[in-house]
Amino acid sequence: MDDEWICGRLGEDEPWMLGAVNPPVFENSLFTFATAGELGAAIKDEDERYVYWRGTNPTVDLLQRKLAALERGERAKCFGSGMGAISATISSLVSAGDHVLVLGAIYGPTTQFLRYLEKFGVTHTHAGDLDECDSAIRSSTRLLYFESPSYMRYEVFDIAAVTSWAAGRGLVTVMDNTWSTPIFQKPLTLGVDLVVHSLSKYIGGHSDLVGGAVTGASRLIRPLALTEYQLYGAAMSPHDGAKAIKGLRTLPVRMAAHQERGLAVAAFLESHPAVGVVNHPGLPSHLGHSLAKQQMSGFSSLFSFELDTESREEVAAFLNGLRHFRIGVSWGGFESLVNAPALTVEESVRATMGIPVGLVRLSVGLEAAETLIKDLGLALEGVGRLA
Ligand SMILES: Cc1ncc(COP(=O)(O)O)c(C=O)c1O
Structure with missing residues (x-):
């Protein structure tokens, strides 16, 4: 079957x-x-x-x-x-x-x-x-x-x-x-x-x-x-x-589309100077990439990356600067979403979990990758200006 x-x-x-x-x-x-x-x-x-x-x-x-x-x-x-x-x-x-x-x-x-x-x-x-x-x-x-x-x-x-x-x-x-x-x-x-x-x-x-x-x-x-x-x-x-x-009914086809768009967006972020680590197991640079390829047949489109900043205000400005990604919890839907633990998780909990201030989570939806990349590129231009 x-x-x-x-x-x-x-x-x-x-x-x-x-x-x-x-x-x-x-x-x-x-x-x-x-x-x-x-x-x-x-x-x-x-x-x-x-x-x-x-x-x-x-x-x-x-x-x-x-x-x-x-x-x-x-x-x-x-x-x-x-x-x-x-x-x-x-x-x-x-x-x-x-x-x-x-x-x-x-x-x-x-x-x-x-x-x-x-x-x-x-x-x-x-x-x-x-x-x-x-x-x-x-x-x-x-x-x-x-x-x-x-x-x-x-x-x-x-x-x-x-x-x-x-x-x-x-x-x-x-x-x-x-x-x-x-x-x-x-x-x-x-x-x-x-x-x-x-x-x-x-x-x-x-x-x-x-x-x-x-x-x-x-x-x-x-x-x-x-x-x-x-x-x-x-x-x-x-x-x-x-x-x-x-x-x-549409899960296999949606997952293929999520995979393709998620990887394109992750690769763009990895190449951007305002971005540090990109935590996406589908990227060859990810520590678990070869293991992931052995035990998984594909990658979804929820991942995180680090903005090169220690400022919560700057993380907020980045999120507010996005037009296409909506700010919200949850993930896995047709719509692209962004969230940042520094803005939503209690400070002491975030620090205990070892999550850096600049960590941003994206759920890449079913929109065209170019649209999402353009949106992220414009918002990233603002990073560093507030610091
Ligand atoms: C990895 C993971 N497991 C379980 C849950 C809980 O699912 P639900 O919100 O349907 O109760 C979530 C919700 O965000 C999740 O991210």
Whole structure:
């Protein structure tokens, strides 16, 4: 099964689709049964049967089948947000007294969630590489959590090496694959146990939904679907499920366009005198480039670069000088976005994370690369004038 077929056709030739080119949105909160006995039997198997929207929904189910197939996993479960998927997944794997290892930089709210778990007796340690993991591992460590490429700096980890290290020590691995999407990287095939996604980024693709997913083996997904999914209530709505399915229809083609435009913009920035490092794993100058080429089949268009400045005012002036890039959080949509941690993250947190003042993050959208390059070139002309 190739990815384009999975995105566009998988699960769509079934009788309930009635040949419709887009799946029906089942917007009923509950399903009814002919007899009380049938309802009782369905409730006993709520992970497989349709009873109530907080547990299962046929539109969302179709999305789940497609995501599981794209990641080459047995099952997927979709949530009302990426954080819904991440918090439910981590909670399903740990108990009081357990310890979590975090490898590399991860999305801020995921770290915040791990800190939140401290009140239930679950601790965590951040490690920069496998040597640091060796020193930080404890007898109570259950889980290794990471992103590759990593958050903000886009450091590339050797996924097969990480998972074999973790498996040798009896740890479960969870990886956030939002950056690459399953089109460009399939971590389950490299030994990761569970893959989490924010569907709000490239998979949705149109900045019109918030959603999340976890994919992996049934033996790990089923308990999570019956417990954390039902109890936390972060269910995905069928409307968002249908929008994410629409996003999947164009995902392969959009990712190819994002890759091409992102690389063109990154190469332009790398050659500009007002710019220091460009953190894009698709550039040959990136430390993880050759590893990335081995384990990924392409590159998305979210990356960061350093403006040659120590002034927050100058970073703000650069952002305000852009006409085409819109200033905002999130990423992965059709629209190009810019954001700078020096202007949005608390100063002490930024410094602890080792993020320089001049770091700027771009999400390159689907506009022509020349338009975006011109926009950046004009805004860069102003850098240095305020210093
Ligand atoms: C890498 C990464 N993972 C997860 C999330 C969380 O996803 P959501 O906003 O859908 O909850 C985000 C959101 O920005 C993210 O950047």
